[in-house]
Amino acid sequence: MIERWNRDQVLALAPDASSQKAAQGVSSPGKWSNAGVAAEAVWGECKGSGSTPYRACVDLSEPAYRCSCPSRKFPCKHALGLLLLWSADGVPGADEPADWVAEWLDQRRARAARPAAAPRAAEPGAAPDPRRAEQREQRVAAGLEELERWLADQVRQGIAGSRRHDHWDGLVKRLVDAQAPGVAGTVSRLGAVLADDDWPARLLSEYSLLHLLLTAHRRELLAPAVRGRVGFPVTREEVLAGETVRDVWDVLGRRDEEQERLISRRVWLRGRTTGRAALVLSFAPTGQALDASLVTGTAMDAELAFYPGTAPLRALVAARHAAAPAAPPPGSTPEAVLGEIAAALAGDPWTDSWPVVLDAVVPMRNGAWLLGGADGGLPLHPSAGTPWRLVAASGGHPLTVAAEWTPGGLRPLSTWDEEGRVVVL
CATH class of the missing domain: 2.40.50 (OB fold (Dihydrolipoamide Acetyltransferase, E2P))
Structure with a gap:
């Protein structure tokens, strides 16, 4: 049986504040019937506006959610309300899941056990084109050279003209055209510095870090970290094909950020034995669901695959073995x-x-x-x-x-x- 979560952990799963409020409105025992919890699932039927109650269930091992309501939010208020009821010890235990819950769980296990499809044979022209890769290297190098000249101009002319938030727009577009999206994103966020009282010092600090990045790229120093910051992609398949680190990983917390109609979720993990830090990132357009499978305060025995770098941090969950008992993680001074x-x-x-x-x-x-x-x-x-x-x-x-x-x-x-x-x- 999965250790019961508390109210804070459940509300942290909500996609927004309105979902938190709505979930609390459907978390009372009187709203639910035929509810139960067994092994790694909790389920129930919630009264709705129609004659047929909504069926909601949660696979607690992921977690994963299913509800018959038409909501586009994920998890919906019924799944959250059910979890709130469970967290308050309001769901009775059962020997076996209800039939419709067991069917859904079996389908999930079957999909998880299905072997990955073998990659299709490469068609003519499908292999990476060395000439195209070389052309991109040249375009990126040219874009970074322009950025280096631009930074030198800023220092010579002074930063008083940087008070306009659109000061960097033209440069950002040229860096995107030069196929350097990583550094283009860094430049596009410089406008946020202007909101600080000490913006001149902050801006010069950001310019210094950019100059350091350009110098490191030119001298081929810290290659994996620098190439990642510039914007050379590393595919998910490449990361998962590398070595993995198995440990009991504590989920420390998460933070969501919205920028240009895209929401990013940063989930922080820490290995109990290795002491490794890890960051799991997910993205979704505004209004759509983000990955909610890593619950703050829980722990899992899992293998993580890290993106290349001299101080690897970003990772993918390569394999989950089991949930682990939740406990305060080891701390430091x-x-x-x-x-x-x-x-x-x-x-x-x-x-x-x-x-x-x-x-x-x-x-x-x-x-x-x-x-x-x-x-x-x-x-x-x-x-x-x-x-x-x-x-x-x-x-x-x-x-x-x-x-x-x-x-x-x-x-x-x-x-x-x-x-x-x-x-x-």
Whole structure:
């Protein structure tokens, strides 16, 4: 039987705030009939506006969801409401899943056991064209040379003219045309720096990192990390064909960001034995469902395949073996965390986020909010504001806290209460 999740973990699965509110409206026992939980599934029938109740079920091992309602949100409010009812111990246990649930689970197992289709024989002209690859290398090199000249002009002329948010638009388009989408994306995000009070220093810092990237590319230094930042693709198949790292991976938390009608989800993992940090990314157009299979506060015995790099972080889940008992992950002191960050930056100087777990720290105010102890601590990111949930969970007592490190400070992800239950921050 899967260990029961708490309310915070369930609400963290919702695609938006309105889904959270709607789910709480259908989470009362009176809304549900024929509900049950067995092994790795929970199911039930929820009253709707029609005469026939909606059938909802959740495969807790993924998780995966199914509901007969017409909602396009995923998971829908009925699946979330069912999980909320289960988290409150409101779903009775059963020896076996209902027939319609068992049928769905069998179909899922059959699809998972189906061997991958063998790749089709390459058709004439389907193999990678060395000339085309060389042409792209030349176009990228030319685009980066233009960017290097542009940066030199900015330094000579001063950055006062950068106050316009469209200052970089023309350059971004030319970098896209030069087939360097990674660095084009970096340049396109420079406008966000202008919102900061210390924008001149921030902008010069970003220009310095860009110049470092261009120099490293020209000298072929840190090749995998640099090529990835520039925008040379590594396919999913190539990543999965490489070596994997098996461990019990704690799901520390996640963060969603929206940019240009595309939502990205960053899920942070940490290996209990290896201590490896991992980032699982997923993307979806605005309004569509993102991958919700990695639940904050859970753990899984799994194999991860990492994208190439000198400080590998981004990964794919190559194989799942079993769920693992949830528990607070092993933590480190602030000093040890700083050493880990320094090592990551030495391998990839453009690293802008990294998952960390701090042990025996308290939130405290010293001008700005910190996580630490009597000897000082690490500052929180200004966007964290006053961390009321963290303060309430601590009550002045030391906590294990998972956070996302950024150059601007820590973004808290999750913590654990006295009974070892996760609190999503």
